[in-house]
Amino acid sequence: MSRNELDVLRKRIDELNDRLLEIINERAALVQRIGELKKAQGAQPYDPVREREILNRIKEKNKGPFKTETLQHLFKEILKASLELQEDDRREALLVSRERKSSDTTIEINGEKIGDGKQRLIAGPCAVESYEQTRQVAEQLKKHGIKIMRGGAFKPRTSPYDFQGLGVEGLKILRRVADEFGLAVVSEIVSPADIELAEEYVDVIQIGARNMQNFELLKAAGRSSKPVLLKRGLAATIDEYMKAAEYVFSAGNENIILCERGIRTFERATRNTLDISAVPVLKQETHLPVFVDVTHATGRRDLLIPTAKAAMAVGADGVMVEVHPDPSVALSDSAQQMDFDLFDRFVSELKGCGLHTTV
Ligand code: PEP
Numbered sequence: 170m171s172r173n174e175l176d177v178l179r180k181r182i183d184e185l186n187d188r189l190l191e192i193i194n195e196r197a198a199l200v201q202r203i204g205e206l207k208k209a210q211g212a213q214p215y216d217p218v219r220e221r222e223i224l225n226r227i228k229e230k231n232k233g234p235f236k237t238e239t240l241q242h243l244f245k246e247i248l249k250a251s252l253e254l255q256e257d258d259r260r261e262a263l264l265v266s267r268e269r270k271s272s273d274t275t276i277e278i279n280g281e282k283i284g285d286g287k288q289r290l291i292a293g294p295c296a297v298e299s300y301e302q303t304r305q306v307a308e309q310l311k312k313h314g315i316k317i318m319r320g321g322a323f324k325p326r327t328s329p330y331d332f333q334g335l336g337v338e339g340l341k342i343l344r345r346v347a348d349e350f351g352l353a354v355v356s357e358i359v360s361p362a363d364i365e366l367a368e369e370y371v372d373v374i375q376i377g378a379r380n381m382q383n384f385e386l387l388k389a390a391g392r393s394s395k396p397v398l399l400k401r402g403l404a405a406t407i408d409e410y411m412k413a414a415e416y417v418f419s420a421g422n423e424n425i426i427l428c429e430r431g432i433r434t435f436e437r438a439t440r441n442t443l444d445i446s447a448v449p450v451l452k453q454e455t456h457l458p459v460f461v462d463v464t465h466a467t468g469r470r471d472l473l474i475p476t477a478k479a480a481m482a483v484g485a486d487g488v489m490v491e492v493h494p495d496p497s498v499a500l501s502d503s504a505q506q507m508d509f510d511l512f513d514r515f516v517s518e519l520k521g522c523g524l525h526t527t528v
């Protein structure tokens with residue numbers, strides 16, 4: 170075969186490839202049109218009877234040199250890609266996605282506009298233990314110009330024998346202290362039945378990591394008038410996390426703060442592994458504000474300052490952290506809550522990195 174003949178044959182192959190490309194896309198456009206018709210009729214995109222007909226037809230028509238099995242295999246790939254095309258057309262972007270809303274969502278809490286580009290702190294004890302303990306923490310927040318306090322009243326504990334929180338009594342203490350110090354409060358609610366009750370006492374309903382896929386709780390929080398701070402689940406992918414937020418949003422509550430709090434990995438140096446890249450991913454994929462809870466992410470008070478700085482550096486809307494008057498006697502998370510001296514240092518270092526406070 171001369172060089173010239175090879176060039177001619179290759180040129181014909183190129184032309185055939187061009188035609189194949191055109192035909193395959195022409196086919197794809199028809200598939201999309203069929204998809205629209207099926208959708209209008211309420212029919213499913215996948216139709217195994219029709220797929221069988223197409224494969225049989227290939228068998229009837231094939232004159233070689235390709236074997237029928239080979240061609241059926243190639244066509245199955247085309248059928249699979251076509252089905253994906255129909256499914257993509259059907260799949261509507263999530264309400265929480267940037268695709269649906271390009272501007273950042275901001276949430277007004279106690280005069281603060283969460284998500285407005287300023288970086289804020291939510292701080293407070295792991296659990297509300299008493300009026301006096303909560304009041305002492307509130308005093309520190311006020312001193313630093315922090316407007317939102319956290320504190321658990323219903324504590325989801327690994328062991329049923331551990332301190333479970335003060336329940337409604339804890340919510341009452343939080344409300345009383347918050348009103349005395351002009352603070353807003355965030356507290357975790359663990360049962361759909363308590364959402365209504367929580368509205369009386371809290372400014373933001375927290376849904377904890379262990380409940381990220383408690384769909385009834387998500388729906389109940391979605392019906393609430395209070396903003397929701399939704400923690401990422403212990404082993405939840407970002408896709409699952411966004412869909413959990415979608416439960417709240419689609420039930421009517423658009424005021425959602427996401428909160429990365431570390432995920433389970435094989436690493437034992439920290440309690441969880443802070444997935445720092447989740448912050449820019451969530452900021453890109455959703456329009457919701459994103460916080461980072463460095464306390465539960467690390468489980469180590471010596472890592473709170475560097476990880477909080479990292480959270481701010483990657484563009485988090487804020488940081489959540491635990492502080493207690495005397496962590497060594499705290500009823501929960503005593504290894505990771507800050508005392509007031511460390512908290513002073515924590516706040517001043519973060520202010521140096523741009524943390525917004527009101528003093
Ligand atoms: C909490 O913030 O009190 C808490 C229990 O956190 P998480 O749900 O992230 O473990």
Ligand code: MN
Pocket residue numbers: 295296465491501502
């Ligand atoms: Mn805690």
